[in-house]
Amino acid sequence: MVMVDGARTPVDDDELDAITLGRRIRERRLHQGMTLDQLAAAVERAPSQVSMIENGKREPRLTMLRTIAQALNTTVDDLMKADAPSERVALEIAVERAVRGPVFSSLGLPGIRASKALNDDVLKVLLGLHGEIERLHRERASTPEEARRANAELREEMRARDNYYPELERQASELLTAVGHSGGPVSQQAVSDIASRLGFTLHYVSDLPYATRSVTDKRNHRIYLPVQQPSSRDSRSPVLQALASQVLGHDEPRSYADFLRQRVETNYLTAAVLLPEKDAVRLLTEAKNLRRISMEDLRDAFAVSYETAAHRFTNLATTRLGIPVHFMKVHESGTIIKAYENDSVRFPSDATGAIEGTTVCRNWTARTVFEASDRFSPWYQYTDTPTGTYWCTSRIEKAKEGEYSVSVGVPFAHVKWFRGRETTHRAESRCPDESCCRRAPAELADAWAQHAWPAARTPTSLLAALPTGSFPGVDETDVYEFLQAHAPA
Known part of the structure; x- marks a missing residue:
């Protein structure tokens, strides 16, 4: 100038x-x-x-x-x-x-x-x-806002592709074909065989570094895994996730967006191996013809977690079955942890367009399921919203952070394909109109608005910077010392 x-x-x-x-x-x-x-x-x-x-x-x-x-x-x-x-x-x-x-x-x-x-x-x-x-x-400036922006950008891409990635489906099919998988649930032995064909040996140890599910020694082609797995965790998933990074040729992430994309690709390929496309589509197509699609049936048929089955359904629902869909994982506090949609459902979002971290309407299935007295059966509900009526199926699962709901939903026109469509549970959501559930009822507000002063229990993650390093949240020194101690003589 x-x-x-x-x-x-x-x-x-x-x-x-x-x-x-x-x-x-x-x-x-x-x-x-x-x-x-x-x-x-x-x-x-x-x-x-x-x-x-x-x-x-x-x-x-x-x-x-x-x-x-x-x-x-x-x-x-x-x-x-x-x-x-x-x-x-x-x-x-x-x-x-x-x-x-x-x-x-x-x-x-x-x-x-x-x-x-x-x-x-x-x-x-x-x-x-x-x-x-x-x-x-x-x-230090990599605040949670950066993570929210990265999530929003990645979700736009997923929506544009209907959350279906043919290149990852193809790689999963090639891995299964190489070990002679002929259909049905993928066994632990088949997963071990995949590791062997890729040149890796599996080693189960009791001193895996904190905050890691596995550690891969690329020099000696070893994958270290914990001796004990939580009862809720599929023991095949950590192996496949470790292998997926190698199959996909992931380099050390250069940014949080890079890290997030790699995690999505890794989880997709893992699910595509555990629920092979050909077998999963056959089961879902038969269920659609019989008008009884069920996340529980998909879960049981391939011996995976409910969340994995629900995620996998979103990969195949639109491209292979012609069904638009939305997915939510919501903490018991009402905070959205994960979400995806291509059916025009209107999730809450912040100024960056991010959904994660926002609070879902109290009347949605993802929240009302916590009030259900029967925790062993799926919870079905119709919800009337400003963008239309949606039907959802939801189930509660537990994690160390507390309980959370996993929900899959579709527009009213597509509920005919699902088991649970006859439910009488129905709710109305006017969100984002504050009169729906954001604002206290007038009678309560009149009685307490001038007399209440709660001290918010702010999550530390809300104000903290994102973990630094090539692999966020992992202490590199711990990992290197672990590898040094376990390296072959």
Whole structure:
């Protein structure tokens, strides 16, 4: 930018900053053999004013720039080039920019002038240190908002593809074919055979690093798994998830969005192996013809968890069965943990478009299921919403964080294919209208609005930064020490 009649004006597509302009003026002056005083006299300005221009602390007006160019026997266009006149000057400019930037300023350190007294190596070290400090600041700035944005962007892609990824289906089929799987549930032995064909051995240990479900030693082609699995956890899944990352050629994630995408791909491929497309579609098609599609039947047929079966149904429902669908995993507090839709159901969302972390309507199946007295049977419900009537089936599962519901729903026009369509449970949701369930009833509000002051139990994750490192939430030192201790002699 240069100042034209007191206003900032873009020079061209490559924005020219005051530091680069000043350095080009200085280099041209030295090339001409002129002192600062001589140039100041030639342009009829004080040496201190010209010095400020050369140091990038003042932007000259276009008329002054023309005068300077004439005094230096060059053109305005030459002085306004965006590139540095030499590699050394480029280093000096980079250091100047870093020193004047917000990150360096926040350290409270005295400024550094990139003078001729500092050799190239010193300048490079300063830039390297500044780059590392900036990286650490970016990590600290990786708030849950970044995670929500990444989730929202990924969900848009999933919706556009109806949550069906043929390339992952193909890879799952190839893995099963290679070990001779002929249909039905995939056994633990078949999973071990897949690992063997991919060149990995499985090792069950009691000292797996905290916060890891498995650790893969890519050098020695070993996968370490815990000796004891929680009763609610499918012992095949951690093996397949570890193998999926290798099959898919995942590199260390460069961002949280990268990490999230890899996790989605890994979980998809794992589910596609445990519930093979051909077999799952055959079962679901037969159930559709008989008008009795059931998540419980899908779960039992392939010996997987209810959540895995529900997830897998969303992969196949639209592309293979022609049924639009939505899915929700909701904590007992009402907070949405995961969600997906391509049936126009209107999930609550925040300003970033993210759904995770928002609160679902009290009248939706995902919330009313917690009030059901029968926890062993699926809960079915119709819900009238501003975008139409939806039918859902939901079940409660437990985790260390508490109870949560897993729900699958479809528009009213498609409920005819499902078991449980005859339910008499029905509710109305007017959300996002606050009068639906966000606002307290008038009688209660009148009695208590001026007398209540609750202390919110704010989840630490709401304000904390995302875990740092290549693999968020995992202590790399623990992992490396574990691998070192278990590496073959």
